[in-house]
Amino acid sequence: MPGIFVLGTIENGIPSRSTLELLTGAQRLAGGLQEGVSVGLLGPGDAASLYRYGVEAVYRANHPLLKEYQADLYLLALQRIAQTAGARVLLLSGDSLGRDLAARLAFRLKAGIVTDVIEIDIEGSEKMPRFTRPAYGGKAAAVIIPKRFPVVVTLKPRTLDPAAPAGKPKGKEIPVEISLDLAQARTRMVERVQEETTGVKLEDARAVVSGGRGLGGPEGFTLLVQLARVLKGAVGASRAATDAGWVPSSMQVGQTGKTVSPDLYIAVGISGATQHVAGISGAKTIVAINADPEAPIFKVAHLGIVGDYKAILPPLIAKCRELMGS
Amino acid sequence: MRIVVCVKQIIDPELPASQFRIDAESKRQRANGHPLVISPYDENALEVALTLKEKTGGTVAVVSAGEPSAISALRKGLAMGADEAALISDPALDGSDAFGLAAALARGIQKLGTPDLVLCGCESGDWADRTVGPILAEALNIPCVSFVAQVEAQDGRLRMRRVVEEGYEIWEGAPPLLLTILSHESNVPRYPKVKDIMTASRRSIPTWSAADLGVEAGDIGKAAMRTEVQQLTLPSRESRCELLDGEPAQQVATLITKLRERKAI
Incomplete structure (x- = not known):
């Protein structure tokens, strides 16, 4: 046997x-x-x-x-x-x-x-x-x-x-x-709800752009969605952002969320709690954009920009769009 | 409804990696006097219990199996609003795996009185095995729903929102049930009031040994281990972050260059 x-x-x-x-x-x-x-x-x-x-x-x-x-x-x-x-x-x-x-x-x-x-x-x-x-x-x-x-x-x-x-x-x-x-069956599943995701699946994406508490609110994700679209990637989030109800929990990357291993991971306004970092250790290149120079995410990132994401993302999206020719 | 919440005391998981040390003998993290906290999701579980109690009445008990120091985790539970607390602590439990801990917790929970609902965090902030909760459900012979973000009580039944990869599922069941709880905007742990912290600090909390609970010696401790940690090591991944200077336009230009060098785009 x-x-x-x-x-x-x-x-x-x-x-x-x-x-x-x-x-x-x-x-x-x-x-x-x-x-x-x-x-x-x-x-x-x-x-x-x-x-x-x-x-x-x-x-x-x-x-x-x-x-x-x-x-x-x-x-x-x-x-x-x-x-x-x-x-x-x-x-x-x-x-x-x-x-x-x-x-x-x-x-x-x-x-x-x-x-x-x-x-x-x-x-x-x-x-x-x-x-x-x-x-x-x-x-x-x-x-x-x-x-x-x-x-x-x-x-x-x-x-x-x-x-x-x-x-x-x-x-x-x-x-x-x-x-x-x-x-x-002492418990029953009575309903299954698929939360809407558009574009590439988070787990399959070669590029992932994730947002956290530092975005300040759900509207911050609009820029992330634009960048992800240009990079033909997917949008993720930290637990802080999903717990706040800004985005659905299906977008959570980390220990309790999804494990991703893209070529490029861009963490925007994510402090870098161990819970989150556990989900991105397979990423080849990690970029951190955060206003707080002391954020632990800079300990795991390869490239870092200390600054306001609202000032960084628009020119980044424009440059990437030029490069990708879309 | 009688609700029991299981809490685990752990070394603060947000301690920076630079202060993380391994104890070679026990193959666990060295405590080194670092702050001890309630494992994060266990606090979410306690919040769910307290909210249910406020809506439907009943009692909430907190129970922990661990070191004598875990009494402070239980005091915090009382200060947050739990009615009762009990600690299971015994050197005989040292080295127990999830099965040993669940065996002890099951007896402790039964000693408190037959529960309608047992809540655990969906995973601990240190080992994150996600096993004690479901095994405890088996030991108590009650059903288990895992990764629950929200619970509602309706006509003596419970309705749970269970988080899965692509969205969520709705599960229903009648007590007794065990749920493992995930954080959610609806279960952000409350801060205890100073007055309640003072009151909780004066409460006496029973400590039960394995013998007090009638736990079989063969079911707990090192001898009952079904798996063993053979090695615990620090990963060598220590990337040095390159910070990009300048105005946003300059930073973006450098970033693009670096990303192309790394073939990331």
């Missing part, structure tokens, strides 16, 4: 980006621990494309009640397929779904748990998996080892590269019987 288990999702007939990231981790563990890889799927979705990534088996729980996310039902189904698969290491994405399930799943499987993992390797002769994760808001990095198996691991999204196809596709699907009843 394959011991490395990935909770996968299929989008438009192919593995989702986060599933491919999980498969990268799984391939690494499988190589080091001499184990096989299985994928668990909840609900429908064509599994065939998974076999190109070294997946030996797909365990699927298919039930009409799994069509949309209901935590209690997903947990019951996931526990069932993980046990059927004989999982020793379970990899889940550290997105809002994985975060919601992982710790409770670990409790039910009497497993250990490591969250927000950014690196996986195998320690020498002991053949022990080692999981690296940020700690103290990114001020330190911790290496965590399991003291028992199984262990549930969530990977911080957008840190491992998506898996490349590995070898000849050879795998089979194993249906897992499950009976579910809506009465088992």
Whole structure:
């Protein structure tokens, strides 16, 4: 039985980006621990494309009640397929779904748990998996080892590269019987609201322009939107700006928000709290524009301008527009 | 409604990185006399509890599992408006992972009386594992909704706004429930009044040991650890920020040049 288990999702007939990231981790563990890889799927979705990534088996729980996310039902189904698969290491994405399930799943499987993992390797002769994760808001990095198996691991999204196809596709699907009843859902999701985002997705953007408390109000974001548009990028925000209700929380970059790793990150009026910095450590170039020369953001930025963003952004937008020829 | 809020006392997470030191033996941050605070989201959770109490009546208790110093975090909770507080502190808890802490918290919460609602911060300001809350829900055998920004009580049921990547979800459930709370404009923690700080400083707060709570020795401490911190290191990333001088037009021109050199645009 394959011991490395990935909770996968299929989008438009192919593995989702986060599933491919999980498969990268799984391939690494499988190589080091001499184990096989299985994928668990909840609900429908064509599994065939998974076999190109070294997946030996797909365990699927298919039930009409799994069509949309209901935590209690997903947990019951996931526990069932993980046990059927004989999982020793379970990899889940550290997105809002994985975060919601992982710790409770670990409790039910009497497993250990490591969250927000950014690196996986195998320690020498002991053949022990080692999981690296940020700690103290990114001020330190911790290496965590399991003291028992199984262990549930969530990977911080957008840190491992998506898996490349590995070898000849050879795998089979194993249906897992499950009976579910809506009465088992002690809480219910009754509505899902998508907040409007225009243009490039924040997580995918090569350029991100983010604003914080220093903008002074929601109207400050107008300039940021213009700059982001010229750079063909996306607009983000610090927790201070989303907590103030200036922009929707889906725009939050940081420890509790999104992790971004663009080529260019421009932080405008953002003090640089550790909570925010934790979400931008993968950015190649960080520019800080802030009126306060003492702001901690200047400790992490590569290039900094101390000044009033209202004076800096208009000429910056104009210059970039010239350069980009738009 | 009986509400219990779990709070964790941590070293101020906004301490500058330059003052951050690692204790090699415990593989944790060295306290070095730095200020201790309530982990930020736990204060948001307490604010949610106090607001619910004001609207629907009931009581709010704060509970913490940690060092004896955490009594000051509980006093702040009382000063903010909690009715009751209890500390779970025992050297036997040292080295506990999320499962050990949740086992102790579950017993402490039950000792306070069966709760309708248990609130935790969505993550701690130090390790941010996001595990104690959901594990505690399992240990108490109650459902959990995570990353909740807003809660409303309606006809004995609760309606939660859960934040996800692309927006939010609305969840409903009947007590008992455990929620992990995210900061939001509706739950900015209140400042305690001086009078209430004075009153809280005179309150006696019970401290419970693992034995007081009937926690199995095998469920807590180092021996029960399911995962271990093998190493804690400082990342070597120390970028030197280049500050660009001049008038805005000059600063922008230099910025563009530098960004092109770095192939950032």
